[in-house]
Amino acid sequence: xxxxxxxxxxEPKSSSEGKQKDLQRPSAEDIYEQVAENARxxxxxxxxxxxxxxxxxxxxxxxSALGTAIGFALVNDSPHARILSxxxxxxxxxxxxxxxxxxxxxxTLYPVALVLKExxxxxxxxxxxxxxxxxxxxxxxxFAMLATHTSAIEPTFVSTMSELGGKAIAxxxxxxxWSGVIAGWMIALxxxxxxxxxxxxxxxxxxxxxxxxxxxxxxxxxxxxxxxIITTVLTHHAPWVAYFHWFGPAVLxxxxxxVCLVTILEYGQVIYGSDSAEKNQ
Numbered sequence: 687x688x689x690x691x692x693x694x695x696x697e698p699k700s701s702s703e704g705k706q707k708d709l710q711r712p713s714a715e716d717i718y719e720q721v722a723e724n725a726r727x728x729x730x731x732x733x734x735x736x737x738x739x740x741x742x743x744x745x746x747x748x749x750s751a752l753g754t755a756i757g758f759a760l761v762n763d764s765p766h767a768r769i770l771s772x773x774x775x776x777x778x779x780x781x782x783x784x785x786x787x788x789x790x791x792x793x794t795l796y797p798v799a800l801v802l803k804e805x806x807x808x809x810x811x812x813x814x815x816x817x818x819x820x821x822x823x824x825x826x827x828x829f830a831m832l833a834t835h836t837s838a839i840e841p842t843f844v845s846t847m848s849e850l851g852g853k854a855i856a857x858x859x860x861x862x863x864w865s866g867v868i869a870g871w872m873i874a875l876x877x878x879x880x881x882x883x884x885x886x887x888x889x890x891x892x893x894x895x896x897x898x899x900x901x902x903x904x905x906x907x908x909x910x911x912x913x914x915i916i917t918t919v920l921t922h923h924a925p926w927v928a929y930f931h932w933f934g935p936a937v938l939x940x941x942x943x944x945v946c947l948v949t950i951l952e953y954g955q956v957i958y959g960s961d962s963a964e965k966n967q
Contacts, residue, residue: 712882718956720881722803725796728788729810733817736788740818743787744825744909750778751829751913752839754901755846768902775901776894778910779873783880783893790819790909790937794944795874802953819937822909830916844917851918854904854911855928859935862906866939867947869905872896874944878952906936 712720728736753774761767782789797811833839833847857865876896883889900907915932918924 714952714956717878717882718799718952721796721878722800724881725800725807728793729797729800729807729814733813736814736817737821739786739788740790740821741825741828743782743789743818744822744827744912745829746781746785746787747778747789747822747826747910748829748833748913749781750775750897750901750910751847751850751917752833752843753777755843755850755914758850759842759846772898772901775910776897778913779876779897780890780893783877784886784889788814788818788821789873790815790822791870791873791907791940791944792877793818794870794941795877795949798945798949799953802949819908823912823933826909826912827916829913830920833917834920844921847914847917848921848923849918851911851914851916852923854906854915855918855924855932857906857932859931862932863935863939863942865904866906866908866936867943868903868939869900869907870940870943870945871947872900872905872943873907873940874948878948906932906939908933908936908940911936 731739754771757771757774758767761770764770779789781787783792793814797807797814801807801811833844873896876893879892879896880889883892900910912929912933915924915929919926919929
């Protein structure tokens, strides 16, 4: 008579259980570790790779300027023209963040969060900023050149972009700075929340909602707005000096908003939260 095997065979966990576990809400520490790991990988890239990625990001941000201009030109007679046209403002941010291109304002979160944990990464972070910011501007310039010096885009849409850029540089430096603080805060917050997202769909929704508010409020974003303002300059509706007078306060505001209001606050939440947990054990 054959012996009966009494050993229990463990059944493999169903894929649904594994997926459900992955869908648990991440803690602030989990998000921070993900952000720090992303920064570590980016800082390992050579400068030429960062520059090419940054150039692409600057050019892709032209999608925000173009989408807004097209929307505004088509619904200009509508009382809700601003609300409708700004729905297309997130296009560039979605392309850049989901595509993992190097956008300067996104990098006020990732490498800074890592520097707060690993001080030795400071010089590497400054290298990244020094490469990515000019590359972003060159990409924005390339997009503006395409818009103004070729027949790729209808003149009506180019004219609308130029008009939007003219409105952006009409503000005083203090207004541009504080407006940039809000934009930098919201873009860094979007990057933080994307790191907590479980899906591409969720990431897209987070980016769209937060950057839509940036566009709707006309908050100064040093790269997205550059696409519009450089178009204004290239169509001879403003001098180059007006662009640089706007660009400096916008960059400083974006840095302040991203670093102080998101990175440092979220880092503090993680550090003091972990200290409390250790004391309670």
